[in-house]
Amino acid sequence: MTQSIDGQRRAQNGLDSGVGGEPVVVIGAGPYGLSVAAHLRAAGVPVRVFGDIMGSWRHAVATGMFLKSTPAATDLSAPVPGGRLADFCRETGEPELTELTPIPCQTFVNYGMWFTQRYVGSVDPTRVTAVERAGAGFAVRLQDGEEIESAAVVVATGLATLAHIPDELLLLSPGEPGPRAALSHTSQHTDLSRYAGLRVAVVGGGQSALESAALLHEAGADVEVLVRASRVRWGERPQLRRPWTRRLAQPASPLGTGWILAAVCRAPGTVRALPAAARMQLFRRALGPSGGWWLRERVEDVVPVRTACRVEQARLAGNEVHLRLGGTGSGRADVVVDHVLAATGYRLDVDALRFLTPPVREAVARVPGAQAPRLSGAFESSVPGLYFTGSLAAPTFGPMLRFVAGTEFAARRITGRLARQRR
Ligand SMILES: Cc1cc2nc3c(=O)[nH]c(=O)nc-3n(C[C@H](O)[C@H](O)[C@H](O)COP(=O)(O)OP(=O)(O)OC[C@H]3O[C@@H](n4cnc5c(N)ncnc54)[C@H](O)[C@@H]3O)c2cc1C
Incomplete structure (x- = not known):
């Protein structure tokens, strides 16, 4: 990669805007990567984002599919009000979505593109091929041969490589x-x-x-x-008006109705504090196929x-x-x-993330009984500065992290931590 193209990339990514220090690299431009990047940018943290915008939803989902989640559970997390799916529909003239409207994947892709323009800025589609430790941070190698230094890396690569x-x-x-x-x-x-x-x-x-x-x-x-x-x-058809007795007995949550789901969605941080065996039980049982x-x-x-x-x-x-x-x-x-x-799902295994070099993968401590990373309350792994979000964080924070509904919690926690470190 020549210097001038690198310069272009830096400018596109907002790194030459006077905010100092090595950037945080976000790997992935799906709902989690975009939400984390939006919050980091708003907090003034220099950030470079790599990945195909909404790539999994464009290249790993069959034409004609719909989202299973309801519109209220499908918002990316913006740092300021105005970035919800409903805002997108209103602003772009898309038909209004209700709890009874399955969301076409294409609508969700368009929403992700709109969100990117508004809150993230440019995203570099080049694949990350290697992440290795370098001093107190990381060296991140790209498919085109460019290597960049980074203070911290947020892995938001979704499920694609974990099939x-x-x-x-x-x-x-x-x-x-x-x-x-x-x-x-x-x-x-x-x-x-x-x-x-x-x-x-x-x-x-x-x-x-x-x-x-x-x-x-x-x-x-x-x-x-x-x-x-x-x-x-089969899921239950949502009831738009539920009597209060029903609402009390079976509170609503982004993942469905019932006390367990409501609790894990309201307090994912508390899920992390549960004993490992209880957490794994919750992870496996809370939402079956x-x-x-x-x-x-x-x-x-x-x-x-x-x-x-x-x-x-x-x-x-x-x-x-x-x-x-x-x-x-x-x-x-x-x-x-x-x-x-x-249609046999995904295995949350850090070893399947081949872009992490073997010494980095080996240094990532795992949750007991699984191959997913063990994470701090701010989503940081046992490798300082290496963060994991999305499904890979679900064995730590509970089932909400398997869904778009977890982007708000993840983006705020990760940004809070990285912004504090910059000060
Ligand atoms: C078929 C299917 C249906 C689903 N339906 C729903 C639903 O209805 N509601 C819901 O909430 N959740 C649903 N999910 C779960 C869904 O995957 C997540 O909610 C959401 O997409 C996770 O976002 P993410 O950002 O973690 O990952 P993804 O959306 O998978 O994005 C991954 C990003 O990482 C990038 N990337 C990967 N590797 C690299 C690399 N080496 N270098 C650079 N970039 C890289 C990709 O290009 C992409 O930008 C569904 C999942 C599947 C498989």
Whole structure:
């Protein structure tokens, strides 16, 4: 990278505006990276942001999908009032969203772009390829070869590199899984209509599995969903007016109704203080796989769903995939398909973040019983100056951090800490 382009980048990122010191590098320009960057900028902390703006929502979500969360739970965190999803809709003439309106992904992407222009400024789309310790800070290497020094690094890279496919399915793909192979992960698709006319087994019972199955069916694929649980769970249609007795018994929260969800959303800092075992229990149990209420009519009695079954063996026979199922709902015959779509979620594992050099990864202490980072109350890991936010922070602060609703808490905590250090 030449000096002049670096100079351009620095100016674009607001680093030449008189605020001194090495910048904070934010890796990721999804809801978390953008929210943290917006707060840091407003606090006068020099910051450089890398990533594709709303990249996961543009490149890892199939066309036609909707958000599962309600509009009130889908605000990015701006440092001043005026940056909510509802503000965006009002200002740009988008139709008003109510609790009963599923949000199209494209609307959310447009909101992220608008938010960036308003509160973040320019974002550098270059990928970060390496982060290593350098003195009291970090050396951050970019895909184009440029290396920059940074006082602190905020990892906001989301789930894209953490996609998980169980071993028994991986055998189907001697090379890399992908849309053209016999096996792929839901995060590898933007267009499921490529499977029109083909037989597809979707493995999983959460929103990704069920919505992918609906889209596949609607595109003309012959699809079956294989679910481990004994039944598919569906969210409840929100009630716009709830009597006070109901509101008291089941308080509302960005993640749904009920005391546990309300508590973990109101006090994520307190979740961190719970014993590790209780926190992990909460992380695993608070929100199991389920489908959005508005999706139900597109799946139930429309798409074949086999519950209480798990894939015991998967093998390729010519161009076909044979799946042997176990479990009480498996029936006797193998399932034979052309493609297996793994909607099998994500594994929160620091070791999968290959842009962190091995010594950095090894130095990151993990939460007991998992591979996610152990974090301070300000989201800092055991490597001083290295912060993690988004889903990787959920085992520390609870399930809200898996969703956009956690951006406010994360952005304020991280910025509070980094701004204090600058003073
Ligand atoms: C299918 C699906 C549906 C979901 N639906 C909802 C929903 O309805 N509501 C909700 O609240 N949450 C939902 N989630 C969870 C959702 O992922 C988060 O809420 C939100 O997107 C997390 O934001 P993030 O900023 O952490 O990560 P992401 O949005 O994933 O953004 C990651 C960013 O990191 C960048 N990046 C990654 N690696 C690098 C690198 N090496 N160098 C530079 N940049 C990099 C990417 O370009 C991108 O900008 C859903 C998740 C999935 C998978």
